[in-house]
Structure formats: C-alpha cells, structure tokens
Amino acid sequence: xxxxxxxxxxxxxxxxxxxxxxxxxxxxxxxxxxxxxxxxxxxxxxxxxxxxxxxxxxxxxxxxxxxxxxxxxxxxxxxxxxxxxxxxxxxxxxxxxxxxxxxxxxxxxxxxxxxxxxxxxxxxxxxxxxxxxxxxxxxxxxxxxxxxxxxxxxxxxxxxxxxxxxxxxxxxxxxxxxxxxxxxxxxxxxxxxxxxxxxxxxxxxxxxxxxxxxxxxxxxxxxxxxxxxxxxxxxxxxxxxxxxxxxxxxxxxxxxxxxxxxxxxxxxxxxxxxxxxxxxxxxxxxxxxxxxxxxxxxxxxxxxxxxxxxxxxxxxxxxxxxxxxxxxxxxxxxxxxxxxxxxxxxxxxxxxxxxxxxxxxxxxxxxxxxxxxxxxxxxxxxxxxxxxxxxxxxxxxxxxxxxxxxxxxxxxxxxxxxxxxxxxxxxxxxxxxxxxxxxxxxxxxxxxxxxxxxxxxxxxxxxxxxxxxxxxxxxxxxxxxxxxxxxxxxxxxxxxxxxxxxxxxxxxxxxxxxx
Ligand code: NAP
Ligand code: MG
Numbered sequence: 001x002x003x004x005x006x007x008x009x010x011x012x013x014x015x016x017x018x019x020x021x022x023x024x025x026x027x028x029x030x031x032x033x034x035x036x037x038x039x040x041x042x043x044x045x046x047x048x049x050x051x052x053x054x055x056x057x058x059x060x061x062x063x064x065x066x067x068x069x070x071x072x073x074x075x076x077x078x079x080x081x082x083x084x085x086x087x088x089x090x091x092x093x094x095x096x097x098x099x100x101x102x103x104x105x106x107x108x109x110x111x112x113x114x115x116x117x118x119x120x121x122x123x124x125x126x127x128x129x130x131x132x133x134x135x136x137x138x139x140x141x142x143x144x145x146x147x148x149x150x151x152x153x154x155x156x157x158x159x160x161x162x163x164x165x166x167x168x169x170x171x172x173x174x175x176x177x178x179x180x181x182x183x184x185x186x187x188x189x190x191x192x193x194x195x196x197x198x199x200x201x202x203x204x205x206x207x208x209x210x211x212x213x214x215x216x217x218x219x220x221x222x223x224x225x226x227x228x229x230x231x232x233x234x235x236x237x238x239x240x241x242x243x244x245x246x247x248x249x250x251x252x253x254x255x256x257x258x259x260x261x262x263x264x265x266x267x268x269x270x271x272x273x274x275x276x277x278x279x280x281x282x283x284x285x286x287x288x289x290x291x292x293x294x295x296x297x298x299x300x301x302x303x304x305x306x307x308x309x310x311x312x313x314x315x316x317x318x319x320x321x322x323x324x325x326x327x328x329x330x331x332x333x334x335x336x337x338x339x340x341x342x343x344x345x346x347x348x349x350x351x352x353x354x355x356x357x358x359x360x361x362x363x364x365x366x367x368x369x370x371x372x373x374x375x376x377x378x379x380x381x382x383x384x385x386x387x388x389x390x391x392x393x394x395x396x397x398x399x400x401x402x403x404x405x406x407x408x409x410x411x412x413x414x415x416x417x418x419x420x421x422x423x424x425x426x427x428x429x430x431x432x433x434x435x436x437x438x439x440x441x442x443x444x445x446x447x448x449x450x451x452x453x454x455x456x457x458x459x460x461x462x463x464x465x466x467x468x469x470x471x472x473x474x475x476x477x478x479x480x481x482x483x484x485x486x487x488x489x490x491x492x493x494x495x496x497x498x499x500x501x502x503x504x505x506x507x508x509x510x511x512x513x514x515x
Contacts, residue, residue, distance in 0.1 A: 002102070005143050007478050008109070008135035013127055013355060022127060025113035026353055029121055037067040037215035039074060039235060042081035043228025046074065052235055054212050057124035057361040058351040058395040064122045067211035070236035072244045075203070078232040082174040082201040083250045085229030090171050090199045094152035097197045098145035104193070104224035105141035108134065111220075115185060118213050123184050124360040124395070126352045129315045132476070133186045137217075139479035140190035140497065147502050148197040155508075164513045169506035171199030172282060173252030176245045178238075178266070180258040181363055182318050184210035189217055190479075190496055191255050192231060198505035200253065202231045203245060207258075209363050211235045238262065246270050249277040253505070255284045260416070260442075260489050263287040284504055287491040288416040289320045289444030291474050292437040294459070295336050296430060296450035297329040300471070304449035305339035307473040311447070312422035313347060313400045314475060316362050320490075321445040321467065321475045325413055326424045327433045333426045337404055340422075341386050344400050349391050361395040362419055368396040371419030374412055375401055381413075382406035382423060408436040416442070430455045438464050443487030447474040466493050 011018050033056075038045035050069040056062040070078070089097075108115060112134050119130035155167040175195040179188040188206060195202050206214030218233045234241065242262075246254055246269045256266050263285035270281040293311060295304045311323035328336045352360035362368050368390065375388055375398075382403035391397030398420055406413055406423040413423050427433035430452075437446055446465040450456055456470055466486035467477060477484045483498020485491060494504055 008138045011131045025117040029117040039068045040233040041078045065212040067235045070234045075241040075244050078203045078234045079248050079250050081229045086201040094148045098148045100226050101141040101145035105138050136186035137189035143479050144194050144197050167510040175200040175253045177204045178256045181207035181209035184213045205234050249274045253282040257286040260287040284494045285491050290440040290442040291445045292325040293323045293447040294433045295328040297331040298451045299449040308340050309343045311473040311475045313420050317420040327436045330426045361397050374417045378403045378412040381410040441489040444490035445474040
C-alpha cells in the first residue's frame with residue numbers, strides 16, 4: 001500500500017547543507033553544458049544535422065545543449081511508432097502503468113537538485129522557482145499514478161435486476177503532447193505522465209527553448225522502465241512539425257499548454273477531419289492569462305503589497321498565473337502602490353545561479369523585445385513609476401516595471417505581456433473592482449485581499465476565473481490542492497492536478513450483460 005498523496009516539500013535554502021548541495025548540483029550541471037541530445041522514436045536515438053540550440057537566458061553566450069530537430073518525416077515515424085505501441089500499452093494494467101510513474105517520481109526525488117539546476121541554467125529560474133518546478137513535476141507523477149488506480153476501480157452504476165452492468169475507462173490512442181517552456185519540467189511531466197498512465201502513447205513535442213530539460217525527462221522515463229515507443233520525444237519547431245502532428249489522421253488527442261494564439265490554431269486544425277480519420281480529435285488547450293489582484297479597502301495592505309510583488313515579479317512574470325493587473329480601492333490605492341514599489345526596489349535582478357537573485361532574465365530575445373514593446377505602449381497608457389527598461393545585456397533582462405493610473409481598457413491591462421510588468425488601476429468600490437477584474441477575455445487566476453466577509457463571498461460568486469485565491473498570491477498552485485485551469489480564452493479548464501483530469505485522457509465504456 002502506498003501512502004496517500006502529499007505534496008513534495010520545498011527545499012529550505014536557509015539551511016546551509018541544502019545550500020551547499022544545490023551549489024554542488026549547479027556545478028555538476030555546469031560541467032555538462034554543450035552536449036548533444038537526440039530525438040527518441042521507439043527507443044531509437046536519432047541525431048539529425050539540424051539542431052535546436054538552447055542558450056542560458058541569464059548569460060546568452062553560454063550554450064546549454066544542442067538537440068536534434070525533427071522534420072515531418074520523423075514526425076510521421078513518431079506517430080506510427082506511437083500508434084503501433086498503443087495496441088500493446090493499452091492492455092497493460094492501470095496499476096502497472098501507475099508504478100512506472102511512482103518509479104520515475106522516486107528517481108526524480110533522488111536527483112531533485114540536479115533537475116532544478118538544469119532549470120536554473122536553461123529556463124532562467126531562481127533557486128526557489130526551480131525547486132518548486134521540480135517539486136511539482138514529482139507531485140504530478142505521484143498524484144496521477146494514484147488517480148489512475150482510483151479511476152480503474154468499479155464505477156458506481158444503477159443495477160437493474162437480471163443484468164450485470166459495468167463501466168470502465170479506456171484510453172484514447174496516440175496523444176500529441178505540446179507543453180510550454182515556462183514550467184519546462186512540471187508541465188511537461190504532468191501532461192506526458194497523465195497521457196501515459198491513462199494508457200495512451202505519446203508523441204512529445206517540447207517547447208524549443210527548453211529541449212534539454214525535455215531530454216532529461218525522457219532519459220529518466222527510460223530509466224524508470226517505461227517501454228520504448230510509449231513516449232516518443234520529437235523536438236522540432238512548432239510551425240514545422242506542430243501543424244503536421246495536429247492534423248495527422250492517427251492523432252487521437254492533442255494536449256496543449258501555451259499561448260492563446262497557438263491554442264486556437266490547434267483547436268481549429270484539430271476540428272477538421274483529415275482523410276482516413278476515424279474519430280473526432282480531443283483537444284485540451286490550456287492558454288494564457290491576464291490575472292488580477294484586487295485589494296479591498298479593508299485589507300492587510302502589507303500582505304497585499306508583498307503578494308502583488310511576488311505574483312508579478314517571481315520568474316520575471318513569466319507564469320500564466322502571474323499578476324499583471326492590480327485593482328485597488330481608491331481609499332488605499334496610494335499606500336498599496338507605494339508599498340509595492342518599495343518592495344520591488346529591494347529585488348535583486350541578475351544571473352539566477354546567484355542564490356540572492358529574485359528576478360532573473362526572460363526566456364529569449366523575442367520575449368525581451370515583445371516585453372520592451374509593451375513597456376513603450378505602457379508609457380503612453382499610464383504613469384511609469386518603476387523600471388521601464390532592460391537590464392544588463394549579458395542576458396535577456398527586463399527591470400521589474402510598474403505602471404500606475406492605467407485605464408482598465410488599456411492594452412497593457414488587456415493583453416498578455418508575459419514579463420515583469422504590472423499595471424495599477426483605481427476602483428471606486430468593490431463592485432467596480434470586480435467589474436474591472438472581469439473585463440478581459442481571459443479568466444485564469446485572481447486574488448482578493450480583503451477582511452470583509454461579504455466582499456469575499458461576492459468575489460466567490462462573481463470573480464470569473466478558474467483559480468481564485470483569497471488573501472494569498474495568485475501564483476503557486478499545488479497539485480491536488482489547487483486543480484489548475486482557466487475560463488474563456490484561458491482555455492479548456494482541464495484542471496491539471498485535479499481529480500477530473502485523467503477523465504480527459506480516457507473514454508468510458510459501458511458493458512451490460514443480461515443474466
Ligand atoms: P507558445 O508559443 O504557444 O508555445 C507552446 C508550445 O506550442 C511550444 O511547444 C511551441 O513550440 C508549440 N507550438 C508553436 N506553434 C505551434 C503550432 N503551429 N502547432 C503546434 N504547436 C505549436 O507558448 P509559450 O511561449 O511556450 O508559453 C507561454 C504561454 O503559455 C503563455 O501564453 C502562458 O500564459 C501559457 N501558459 C498557460 C498555462 C495554463 O495552464 N493555462 C500554463 C503555462 C503557460 P515552439 O517552442 O517550437 O514554438
Ligand atoms: Mg513561444
């Protein structure tokens with residue numbers, strides 16, 4: 001018997017021994033940079049001439065690794081490998097499939113700092129952010145393993161006299177998994193392991209910015225004994241192989257997490273039947289956010305300021321759940337703004353290998369340019385109170401940026417920036433604050449800081465987001481405790497890390513026999 005699911009604790013870096021162990025892991029990973037990583041199809045390691053070059057966003061002249069890049073022929077090969085393997089894998093008992101995940105979790109736990117150190121190098125995550133990413137990956141493995149065992153138990157049905165009725169959940173088929181780069185281990189692991197434990201086979205197309213971490217997970221899954229062909233790793237560009245995988249007639253399901261633009265495209269392409277396609281493709285598309293923190297006039301203002309700062313500038317605002325809008329009641333607006341500015345001034349920006357760095361780089365040059373462009377737009381839409389420019393050119397740095405007095409309909413209040421930029425706006429009362437909070441096309445996360453019970457109850461009903469938090473930050477969902485996914489243009493609300501999630505990777509079969 002397994003112990004019940006418990007989230008993996010975060011590492012306490014105040015502890016000297018932990019600090020030293022992490023430094024050791026950073027050194028160890030630092031000595032392994034610049035290697036080549038293959039495509040893996042049906043266990044075969046394939047090296048191509050075309051490579052994806054992964055760089056360290058903290059120090060852009062440092063190369064993390066080179067990954068072979070798939071073309072459409074290899075994508076075709078990967079789909080066929082997954083389709084063939086599915087015929088075997090779907091017959092493996094659910095508990096056996098779960099055990100691969102638990103084994104993978106155990107290996108990852110033993111090598112926790114090593115995985116986190118790769119995240120520091122390849123994704124530009126600070127120590128604490130990298131540690132949380134790895135912990136979440138472990139959580140997904142532990143949790144989905146248990147969930148599959150639960151889902152395989154007899155399903156309650158109304159029993160008719162003289163009939164034997166049952167219903168059970170069977171897998172779908174070849175699942176194309178397309179994760180983003182911003183939780184390059186956690187989301188990648190969660191999406192892949194959910195598909196696999198449910199009995200599907202996977203073609204995994206990792207995000208191009210973080211292919212080395214994807215290769216590390218692939219190695220770990222092989223070490224855990226997941227049979228060849230169950231997971232096929234296919235690094236490649238979204239535009240070159242993404243559409244091809246989505247449109248392929250043997251693709252049964254697409255599990256996507258990323259931007260609104262790409263999610264909508266996948267949804268549209270997947271809806272179109274291709275020649276010889278026998279099913280309606282299933283699509284999970286978890287997309288962007290424009291997340292709001294409301295501060296009521298009766299609230300712990302310091303707590304609110306601390307959490308706006310953490311939600312906006314942790315991992316440089318590159319979380320779908322990051323706070324990019326602060327809506328503050330006019331009575332306390334100036335004070336909250338001032339406190340957020342004061343706290344943000346204390347943050348150290350720089351190379352995330354340094355333990356004291358809070359805000360690291362953004363992921364790449366195109367992200368840097370996009371964010372700087374939004375900052376220019378913001379300068380015409382509000383009052384710049386902090387930041388507003390890039391940092392050192394050693395990496396892709398943007399200074400934490402705060403705009404005040406921004407119109408709720410302004411572009412920087414409506415469009416996802418995905419960087420360390422937060423816009424403040426004033427609300428005349430709590431209803432007005434809720435109205436502003438709900439005025440985007442997204443609906444992912446949100447927080448309310450208030451001591452007023454009636455207002456909290458009102459927000460419970462009316463603040464239309466998939467993940468609503470009271471008196472805490474709007475980032476940092478924990479597997480099992482905060483099932484994650486958003487409304488409207490934030491996607492299909494699949495609730496990753498929740499007890500409904502695996503249903504999306506299965507179909508129910510009902511069998512009745514007259515006795
Ligand atoms: P992205 O640009 O949409 O890319 C996501 C994935 O889609 C990558 O693997 C990308 O590959 C691939 N892709 C690109 N074009 C494609 C196509 N035509 N067909 C199939 N796949 C294609 O998003 P991102 O920049 O990686 O991630 C940031 C976004 O993710 C933000 O909008 C954020 O809010 C969202 N996000 C949402 C959640 C959530 O749970 N709702 C969680 C995390 C992130 P390449 O890398 O090769 O382009
Ligand atoms: Mg991208």
